[in-house]
Amino acid sequence: MAVSPDDAEHLAAPVTAEFAAAEQTVLQQLRDLLSPGIRRTGWAQARTAAAGLLRRALQRLLPGLRQRATQAAAAAVAQAVQVGDQAARRELEQHQLPPGPNDLDITPTRRLTRALTEDFEPVYARILRQPQDVYRDVVAAVSADVLNGQITRIRAAQRALDEFANRGITGFVDGRGRGWELTTYIEMAVRTTCGRAAVQAHVDRLTAAGHRFVFVSAPGGSCPLCAPWEGKVLALAGPAGPHEVEVPHAVTGRPVRVQVAGSLMEARAAGFQHANCRHSVSLYLPGVTTLPTAPPDAHTYENTQHQRYLERQVRRWKRREAAALDDAASKAARVQIRAYQARLRALVRETGQARQPAREQIGRAR
Ligand SMILES: [Zn+2]
Numbered sequence: 292m293a294v295s296p297d298d299a300e301h302l303a304a305p306v307t308a309e310f311a312a313a314e315q316t317v318l319q320q321l322r323d324l325l326s327p328g329i330r331r332t333g334w335a336q337a338r339t340a341a342a343g344l345l346r347r348a349l350q351r352l353l354p355g356l357r358q359r360a361t362q363a364a365a366a367a368v369a370q371a372v373q374v375g376d377q378a379a380r381r382e383l384e385q386h387q388l389p390p391g392p393n394d395l396d397i398t399p400t401r402r403l404t405r406a407l408t409e410d411f412e413p414v415y416a417r418i419l420r421q422p423q424d425v426y427r428d429v430v431a432a433v434s435a436d437v438l439n440g441q442i443t444r445i446r447a448a449q450r451a452l453d454e455f456a457n458r459g460i461t462g463f464v465d466g467r468g469r470g471w472e473l474t475t476y477i478e479m480a481v482r483t484t485c486g487r488a489a490v491q492a493h494v495d496r497l498t499a500a501g502h503r504f505v506f507v508s509a510p511g512g513s514c515p516l517c518a519p520w521e522g523k524v525l526a527l528a529g530p531a532g533p534h535e536v537e538v539p540h541a542v543t544g545r546p547v548r549v550q551v552a553g554s555l556m557e558a559r560a561a562g563f564q565h566a567n568c569r570h571s572v573s574l575y576l577p578g579v580t581t582l583p584t585a586p587p588d589a590h591t592y593e594n595t596q597h598q599r600y601l602e603r604q605v606r607r608w609k610r611r612e613a614a615a616l617d618d619a620a621s622k623a624a625r626v627q628i629r630a631y632q633a634r635l636r637a638l639v640r641e642t643g644q645a646r647q648p649a650r651e652q653i654g655r656a657r
Pocket residue numbers: 514516517563564565568569570
């Protein structure tokens with residue numbers, strides 16, 4: 292059985308859930324600290340004086356979050372390695388080939404886990420800092436709007452909180468200068484690492500069992516990055532660039548010629564098996580394996596991207612609901628949640644894509 296980065300995708304959910312739950316807690320803390328006395332004069336002064344409560348609440352939140360997220364990340368990477376290794380073992384078994392040595396080197400697993408949890412650090416800093424800025428901004432904005440006589444205090448506060456809920460705890464910018472929704476950033480980081488761990492464990496097992504080549508699946512509707520490699524043979528080690536080699540036939544041992552498109556490392560350097568990729572590699576047996584071609588009716592990349600967009604909108608309006616200061620605001624948010632969920636249902640019915648409830652959650656009960 293082959294393995295693609297996408298096969299390890301579901302492993303990200305428990306990690307993302309920790310951050311989503313923290314984000315929801317933060318929104319509720321903001322709401323609870325902003326709402327007392329909102330209909331009375333003197334609100335702004337009282338709320339400014341209460342700012343320390345928020346800082347202490349955030350400081351209490353972080354150690355537990357860090358511990359749970361680190362544990363969840365280690366478990367996710369270890370499982371991803373298992374997914375890849377098991378897939379390779381089953382594949383070898385199907386061909387009635389020996390699985391190679393028993394023990395796999397766990398150093399890469401440890402390294403990947405450490406790198407992943409280091410990616411979380413700027414997020415913790417953000418969770419501590421950003422809500423305090425928002426709190427101050429909301430108090431200031433509300434006071435200004437109300438002084439100008441434009442709007443009631445509760446409506447001004449809701450508007451400012453909504454803006455924050457829309458974005459999530461962001462303004463979060465990664466090392467390459469891209470802005471992210473917090474949970475999207477975490478999910479992307481975990482999925483990328485898990486995907487990499489799974490496909491690497493898979494080819495490590497094939498290599499350890501003495502094999503030299505894999506071939507690339509052809510699921511169709513493919514991302515432009517992977518299209519050049521679909522249905523091609525890649526070398527697990529060896530020179531880059533397309534070339535022809537003479538190797539023994541997997542069964543008869545007679546020499547056969549194999550067209551190699553390049554090395555797996557070269558393909559990956561060119562973007563093959565990026566995060567969320569559905570392309571897999573499988574064991575290529577010279578003279579035996581028939582290379583696949585893409586089916587014409589496969590799910591398109593655009594449909595998948597559209598599903599991700601709708602899921603983001605569901606999460607956005609769930610945050611708005613969590614930040615709602617009154618019934619009208621939470622009711623309006625629920626209407627939007629239902630509308631986007633209806634569009635998701637229609638999309639999956641039309642395309643046959645799987646609905647992914649975990650991706651529509653912003654938190655979970657604990
Ligand atoms: Zn791809």
